């Protein structure tokens with residue numbers, strides 16, 4: 001049983017607002033049958049796969065590609081991968097779940113961005129936001145997860161202190177999964 005999804009982050013340019021960390025730029029999921037990685041087009045689709053992954057393992061045919069075909073992306077250190085926990089709920093409508101890899105690659109931080117652009121960094125902040133914005137009360141608190149994806153050490157750039165242009169990848173994988181070589 002190996003199910004995974006991932007997302008990866010892009011090369012960071014010298015943009016001011018990304019100076020504090022790297023964001024995800026690519027999402028991927030691992031086929032439960034052939035173990036190849038398939039790129040997932042959008043965060044929404046990725047979250048959908050991730051939320052149901054425990055009951056419905058991802059397979060290539062969901063992307064309408066045969067298992068025999070080449071992988072879309074390889075798990076290697078050409079980009080930094082982060083692994084999301086499978087089964088995490090989909091982000092409530094109107095909100096965006098944002099993941100930022102710290103500049104030193106030590107960990108990822110999770111936060112939610114409200115429809116008005118406010119950052120919520122904890123479940124308490126979500127609760128206070130919903131309290132003063134009752135129009136969002138339909139969003140269950142349990143659907144906000146601050147479980148950070150795991151940064152895969154074997155995909156870190158050699159010198160993590162350098163502002164390396166390596167991309168970052170996020171993924172979800174079953175905890176029983178071993179690292180791929």
Ligand SMILES: [Zn+2]
Nearest residue numbers: 031034060067
């Ligand atoms: Zn496959």
